Each structure stands twice: as structure tokens, then as C-alpha cells.
Amino acid sequence: MALHPAPITLTPGVRSALEEKVASLIDSETGTIGPEIYADPYLHELEQERVFGRCWLLVAHESLIPKAGDFFASRMGEDPVLVVRQKDGSIAVFLNQCRHRGARLCRADLGKTKAFQCTYHGWTYDLGGNLVSISKSDAVGGDRIDKSEWGAIKVAKIHNFYGLIFATWDEDAPSFEDSLGETRWYWEAMFNRPGGTEVIGGVQKWEVPANWKFGAEQFASDIYHFDYTHVASALAMMPEGMEYQEPPPLEGRQFRDRGHGGVATPMVEMSDMQTAMAMGMEVMRYNQSTRDAHAKLVGEQAAKQTQFVHANMFPNMGILPLNQTLRIWQPKGPNAMEVWAWTLVDRDAPEDIKKQCRIKTQMTFASSGVFEQDDAENWTEIQRVLRGTKARKTLFNNMIGANESKDPSGKYPGRTDRAQSEAASREFYSWWRDLMLQPVQGE
Amino acid sequence: MAFETVASLDDIEDEGTFVVDGEPKIVLFRVGTDVFATQFFCTHEDAPMDDGWVGDDCTVECPWHASKFDLRTGEALGPPAFEPLQTYPVRVEDGAVMLDRG
Ligand code: FES
Ligand code: FES
Ligand SMILES: [Fe+2]
Numbered sequence: 001m002a003l004h005p006a007p008i009t010l011t012p013g014v015r016s017a018l019e020e021k022v023a024s025l026i027d028s029e030t031g032t033i034g035p036e037i038y039a040d041p042y043l044h045e046l047e048q049e050r051v052f053g054r055c056w057l058l059v060a061h062e063s064l065i066p067k068a069g070d071f072f073a074s075r076m077g078e079d080p081v082l083v084v085r086q087k088d089g090s091i092a093v094f095l096n097q098c099r100h101r102g103a104r105l106c107r108a109d110l111g112k113t114k115a116f117q118c119t120y121h122g123w124t125y126d127l128g129g130n131l132v133s134i135s136k137s138d139a140v141g142g143d144r145i146d147k148s149e150w151g152a153i154k155v156a157k158i159h160n161f162y163g164l165i166f167a168t169w170d171e172d173a174p175s176f177e178d179s180l181g182e183t184r185w186y187w188e189a190m191f192n193r194p195g196g197t198e199v200i201g202g203v204q205k206w207e208v209p210a211n212w213k214f215g216a217e218q219f220a221s222d223i224y225h226f227d228y229t230h231v232a233s234a235l236a237m238m239p240e241g242m243e244y245q246e247p248p249p250l251e252g253r254q255f256r257d258r259g260h261g262g263v264a265t266p267m268v269e270m271s272d273m274q275t276a277m278a279m280g281m282e283v284m285r286y287n288q289s290t291r292d293a294h295a296k297l298v299g300e301q302a303a304k305q306t307q308f309v310h311a312n313m314f315p316n317m318g319i320l321p322l323n324q325t326l327r328i329w330q331p332k333g334p335n336a337m338e339v340w341a342w343t344l345v346d347r348d349a350p351e352d353i354k355k356q357c358r359i360k361t362q363m364t365f366a367s368s369g370v371f372e373q374d375d376a377e378n379w380t381e382i383q384r385v386l387r388g389t390k391a392r393k394t395l396f397n398n399m400i401g402a403n404e405s406k407d408p409s410g411k412y413p414g415r416t417d418r419a420q421s422e423a424a425s426r427e428f429y430s431w432w433r434d435l436m437l438q439p440v441q442g443e
Numbered sequence: 444m445a446f447e448t449v450a451s452l453d454d455i456e457d458e459g460t461f462v463v464d465g466e467p468k469i470v471l472f473r474v475g476t477d478v479f480a481t482q483f484f485c486t487h488e489d490a491p492m493d494d495g496w497v498g499d500d501c502t503v504e505c506p507w508h509a510s511k512f513d514l515r516t517g518e519a520l521g522p523p524a525f526e527p528l529q530t531y532p533v534r535v536e537d538g539a540v541m542l543d544r545g
Contacts, residue, residue: 114494114506122523124490124507133488133507135523 028430052077063198094129182414189302195348210379220261221424259431261424262311271307
């Protein structure tokens with residue numbers, strides 16, 4: 001098994017040198033990026049501590065673990081965690097690491113269990129991560145060890161947001177809702193679905209040799225690339241006999257706050273056409289049929305006059321609502337990410353609609369998706385160029401868009417800019433910079 | 444001692460368990476329409492056997508270290524446990540589960 005490069009342990013002196021570096025690499029005012037943020041192994045470690053060690057992170061969808069004892073082996077940054085349904089129906093999240101010598105408590109990706117027995121010396125933990133048995137206790141004097149002090153390390157807080165399970169290591173983290181800031185309306189609209197949602201078809205995992213921030217940033221703020229990166233795929237997806245026309249300029253607003261970003265468009269008719277092309281007529285009609293019920297939950301504007309195009313919840317949860325792909329950009333060292341992707345559907349949708357969604361998502365955004373491959377190729381390309389020292393010192397331009405703050409039509413809440421902007425990308429990097437400059441507990 | 448009614452068959456899911464409190468504490472295991480009873484704690488390291496995995500071959504697997512026991516005899520079928528589980532006589536009559544704690 002190939003191991004990625006040995007991690008670096010940061011010291012206070014190194015941290016403060018890195019802070020200076022971060023401050024000089026991201027210019028939030030002008031919108032420039034020093035690309036060492038994508039490649040430097042020291043910054044990667046600081047990012048693990050201060051971004052992934054502090055933010056609310058998506059760890060699972062509750063539909064993966066419906067019954068007591070069901071578990072999903074997830075990650076919070078580079079740390080492996082177990083997400084486990086308890087006997088009382090609640091969910092526990094804890095570090096997937098034995099307190100004896102640190103082997104994983106559980107090596108399966110998902111399943112059902114009564115307890116987690118470490119494969120090395122057999123220490124055993126209950127569903128909540130509490131140490132319940134030190135093996136051969138009588139013979140090895142295990143009674144002298146207070147088991148209550150040697151349970152698996154638990155996250156500080158857990159939140160269930162319409163079926164999405166989030167966790168944070170930070171005791172002082174704001175509530176999940178507060179962490180959404182001015183973007184809350186948009187996330188509610190996307191995830192508060194009539195009857196709730198579920199993920200189907202298993203999780204797909206694939207590695208892209210590029211930093212995780214390329215995926216996150218693009219989903220937060222970049223529809224700009226579509227007509228260039230994806231033109232060949234878009235042509236290939238055209239129905240027989242239809243001419244490819246220049247797409248009309250995308251109306252709508254790009255929302256941003258606290259590192260989050262995404263686009264909402266009022267061009268519902270056009271979006272429906274795109275849905276018909278990408279997901280099939282039946283799925284488009286099904287979506288239309290749910291709008292009245294959806295409006296009861298989130299209001300007319302969100303349910304009937306808006307389509308959500310793309311979004312990234314800081315730091316690393318991406319969604320394309322139209323293509324129904326939900327994913328996590330898992331960091332894997334500075335030079336690679338592992339994408340974990342699911343097909344997200346309404347729990348109450350008819351089976352044939354769910355099946356359509358699953359198949360169509362595979363064709364567009366998934367390991368086999370044509371659009372997915374276009375994007376991954378660009379990110380890989382950038383990362384490869386960053387092997388060069390000259391290249392790593394060359395600033396990137398992140399200045400597209402007008403930095404507007406208010407929607408002139410008054411329809412979309414919070415700070416927003418035009419749909420084709422990099423305002424949300426600037427927001428992403430400036431939030432990232434702010435977090436990187438603030439120590440977390442336990443450094 | 445004699446048989447006393449401790450549960451009704453419907454209280455126990457098939458391949459499920461049911462705890463009978465008291466002295467000694469006992470676990471009932473249901474396999475189809477049969478019910479078996481053993482001591483509560485595993486003979487290896489004291490795992491609660493009501494958390495065990497019940498097999499349709501009349502076995503239970505310990506939740507902690509996966510030793511299997513024969514529910515009919517209590518015999519330990521594989522390590523790390525070697526000592527048998529104490530078993531108790533059970534009768535099912537008209538849907539009532541009757542246990543003799545001895
Ligand atoms: S490493 Fe887990 S029991 Fe030793
Ligand atoms: S406690 Fe039952 S096998 Fe170890
Ligand atoms: Fe793309």
C-alpha cells in the first residue's frame with residue numbers, strides 16, 4: 001500500500017512563520033492567490049489543524065445508517081472517523097483510532113455491528129466509542145486501567161441538517177445554523193425537501209491528483225468555466241437533431257458568506273430544459289410535481305421561482321442540485337484529493353425516478369461522468385504545473401466579477417453578486433485565510 | 444424450582460434477544476418458534492450476551508470478540524471463550540415463554 005508523504009508536526013515557531021506566509025499569499029482586497037496554498041506540505045498541516053480541525057464538516061447522510069449498530073467509516077480532513085447509529089436512535093461520531101496503539105477500530109467502509117473490536121490486541125469499544133473491554137484483562141492487569149479514560153476521541157458537536165450529518169472538533173464552534181451565516185436561506189431551500197432526502201447507489205470514491213480546494217472553489221463560484229471546459233461534453237449530450245446554440249447569459253445571483261458560495265437562478269424554464277437533457281424528461285416532470293409541496297416548506301420564491309445551479313458549503317461539501325450529485329472533497333496530502341460522491345434523491349420519489357437519477361448522475365458527474373472528467377483534467381493540470389518553483393511563485397488572478405453586495409431585484413437574500421463572478425471564490429479564500437490566521441485549541 | 448412465565452413469544456423478535464432481570468440475570472434468545480436461555484455475561488470478558496448475534500443454527504456470537512456458543516448446550520464453539528455459557532430450561536406454551544431458573 002502506498003503511503004502518502006509523512007505528515008509534518010508543526011511547532012509554535014513554524015506556525016507563526018506560516019501565518020505570515022498565509023497573510024502574504026491571499027490578498028482578499030484585490031483577489032490574488034499565491035498558489036503555494038495548493039502545494040505546500042506545511043500549509044497543508046496548518047490547514048488540517050485550523051480549517052478541518054475547526055469547521056463543521058459533512059460526515060454522512062443519515063440514510064446510510066438507518067438502524068442501531070449501522071456505521072459509516074468517514075473522514076474529517078485526514079482523520080478517519082466512525083459515524084454510528086446508537087440504540088436510542090441518536091448518532092455518535094468519534095475518531096477511528098484505538099487508544100492502545102492506534103490501529104483503526106474498524107477497517108470496513110460501512111456495515112452493522114454490536115461493538116468495535118480492534119484487530120491488533122482486541123481492545124473493544126461500544127457503539128458510542130467507549131472502551132468496554134481490555135482483552136485478557138485478568139492476565140495482563142487490565143483492571144489497573146480506568147477504561148472510562150481511554151475511549152475513542154469524540155467530536156465536540158454533531159448536527160443533523162435535513163438528513164445531512166455534520167460534525168466539528170471545536171467546542172467553541174458556532175451552532176451549525178449560525179455557521180451558515182447569510183447563506184442559510186439557500187441551503188434550506190436545497191435540502192429541506194418534502195419527505196426528506198436519501199443517498200442511493202453507494203458512495204463512489206476516486207482520487208484526483210490535485211488539491212481539494214480546486215473542487216471546493218469551483219463549486220462555490222465557477223460557472224464561468226462551463227462553456228470552455230465542458231463544451232465537448234455538452235455537445236455530446238445534445239439530443240439527436242438539436243443544434244448547439246450559445247447559451248443565454250445566466251441570470252441569477254451568486255451568494256456568499258463565511259466561505260460558502262453558490263448560484264441561484266430565476267431561469268427556471270431553462271433549468272427545466274437542462275434537467276430534461278441531463279436527467280431525462282421523467283425526472284424533470286417529477287421535479288415539477290414536487291414544487292407545491294416544496295413551497296410549503298421553503299416558500300414560493302425558493303421552490304418555484306428558483307433553480308440552484310452549484311454550491312459549496314465551506315470547506316469541502318459540494319452539490320450540483322440539478323445533477324443531484326452531493327460530494328465531499330477529502331484532502332489527501334496537499335497534492336491530491338479523494339472525491340466521495342453520492343446521488344441525492346427525494347426519499348419519497350418513485351423507484352423508477354430514483355433509478356433514472358442514479359444512472360444519469362453516472363453519465364454526468366461521477367467517476368464515469370463526462371463533465372466530471374473535464375473538471376478533474378483541469379485541476380490535475382494546474383497541480384502538475386505547480387511542481388515548478390517559478391510556477392508556485394506566480395500569482396493567480398481571482399478578480400472576475402463586480403463584488404456587488406445586494407441583489408437589485410431584492411429576491412435573493414444576503415450578500416450576492418452576478419451569477420458569473422468570482423466573488424464567492426474571493427469569499428472562500430478570504431475566509432480560509434482568516435481561519436488559517438487564528439489558532440485553534442490544543443495546537 | 445419451577446417454570447415461571449417471563450415473557451410472551453411476541454415480545455421477542457425472531458433472532459432477537461430479551462433480558463430477564465433478577466438473580467441470576469438471564470438472556471432469552473429466539474430462533475423461529477424456539478426459545479433458549481443463557482447467563483447474561485459472556486464467559487470470556489463479561490460482554491452482555493443480549494447484544495450478541497443470534498444465528499438460525501441455534502448459536503449466538505458474542506458482541507465483543509465473536510466467540511460463538513451453542514444455545515442448546517452453552518458450549519463455546521470457538522475462541523477466545525472456552526468456558527460454556529450456563530443454560531436454563533425454557534418451555535413455550537400458548538405463546539407464553541416459561542423459564543426455570545433452577
Ligand atoms: S492497537 Fe488496538 S488493541 Fe492494541
Ligand atoms: S467477551 Fe465474549 S468473546 Fe470476549
Ligand atoms: Fe465543471
